[in-house]
Amino acid sequence: MTEQLAVAVLGANGRMGAEAVKAVEAAADLKLVAALGRNDSLDSLVEAGARIVVDLTVPESTEANVRFAVEHGMHAVVGTTGWDQERLGRLEELLAAQPGTGVLIAPNFALGSVLASAFAAKASKYFESVEIIELHHPDKVDAPSGTAVRTAQLISAERAAAGVPAGPDATTSEMAGARGCDVDGVRVHSVRLRGLVAHQEVLLGGPGEQLTFRHDSFDRASFMPGVLLGVRTVGMKPGLTLGLDDYLDLGL
Numbered sequence: 314m315t316e317q318l319a320v321a322v323l324g325a326n327g328r329m330g331a332e333a334v335k336a337v338e339a340a341a342d343l344k345l346v347a348a349l350g351r352n353d354s355l356d357s358l359v360e361a362g363a364r365i366v367v368d369l370t371v372p373e374s375t376e377a378n379v380r381f382a383v384e385h386g387m388h389a390v391v392g393t394t395g396w397d398q399e400r401l402g403r404l405e406e407l408l409a410a411q412p413g414t415g416v417l418i419a420p421n422f423a424l425g426s427v428l429a430s431a432f433a434a435k436a437s438k439y440f441e442s443v444e445i446i447e448l449h450h451p452d453k454v455d456a457p458s459g460t461a462v463r464t465a466q467l468i469s470a471e472r473a474a475a476g477v478p479a480g481p482d483a484t485t486s487e488m489a490g491a492r493g494c495d496v497d498g499v500r501v502h503s504v505r506l507r508g509l510v511a512h513q514e515v516l517l518g519g520p521g522e523q524l525t526f527r528h529d530s531f532d533r534a535s536f537m538p539g540v541l542l543g544v545r546t547v548g549m550k551p552g553l554t555l556g557l558d559d560y561l562d563l564g565l
């Protein structure tokens with residue numbers, strides 16, 4: 314039997330972290346060597362011999378966690394939100410000094426979500442209007458969701474490359490927030506509702522028609538195949554990878 318990959322989970326007591334701990338424990342090719350919560354020292358990652366660190370914590374702590382992992386030669390698979398351009402820039406600098414080390418930052422590990430965002434981005438250049446509605450459980454601390462931000466960025470890049478102008482919008486009088494927030498020129502609306510897990514709709518509108526890409530995560534089990542794919546692949550992809558798209562054969 315080939316050697317098991319030594320994996321650590323950060324945020325192990327959280328909603329996602331607890332699910333990831335179970336998924337790693339159930340995988341024959343992986344060995345869970347550490348499961349850390351907020352008050353545990355990162356030094357135990359070194360003591361445990363972790364090769365891959367899975368970060369499912371909070372936006373305030375994720376950068377320091379990943380920095381520690383990379384500085385100690387560990388690869389990182391990151392699901393935590395909050396990675397703005399400034400943080401990504403600092404991480405790229407760090408990775409340049411650590412050749413061979415890989416970091417995957419995946420705003421969404423659900424394969425259906427990755428596909429829906431990629432397909433919506435591709436289709437968006439054929440429509441005048443595009444807006445995103447993301448819907449989540451009310452315990453979520455950040456808005457808009459990382460997935461919505463990433464989807465808006467993909468859409469914006471695709472439309473810019475095709476020379477598509479901004480969508481029509483005659484609004485001249487607005488109660489604050491009524492039109493959502495603007496992410497790279499795409500309006501994003503955030504719903505927080507008890508009973509939901511993680512859901513997103515991309516609405517594309519043209520004269521007389523609408524195309525909707527909707528994805529629903531009904532259970533956090535939906536994220537685990539992507540987490541495991543990340544864990545198994547990140548060591549073979551040095552540098553920074555943004556989004557699980559690069560680990561899939563989307564053919565787009």
Ligand SMILES: NC(=O)C1=CN([C@@H]2O[C@H](COP(=O)(O)OP(=O)(O)OC[C@H]3O[C@@H](n4cnc5c(N)ncnc54)[C@H](OP(=O)(O)O)[C@@H]3O)[C@@H](O)[C@H]2O)C=CC1
Pocket residue numbers: 323324325326327328329330349350351352369370371372374391392393394395419420421422423459536
């Ligand atoms: N990429 C994806 O597919 C997905 C990403 N997410 C993202 O993952 C993150 C976690 O989500 P979720 O599990 O719902 O959130 P939770 O609040 O349930 O879990 C976060 C956990 O991180 C712990 N924590 C905080 N700081 C640290 C630290 N420094 N070291 C270790 N653990 C720490 C918290 O501890 P304590 O309880 O003590 O505060 C908590 O248990 C969010 O950013 C969310 O948006 C969520 C779902 C899917």
Ligand SMILES: O=C(O)C1=N[C@H](C(=O)O)C[C@H](O)C1
Pocket residue numbers: 394420421422449453454457458459460461510511512
């Ligand atoms: O907090 C969550 O729950 C989720 N967070 C991620 C995000 O912000 O996009 C991924 C998924 O939507 C669930």
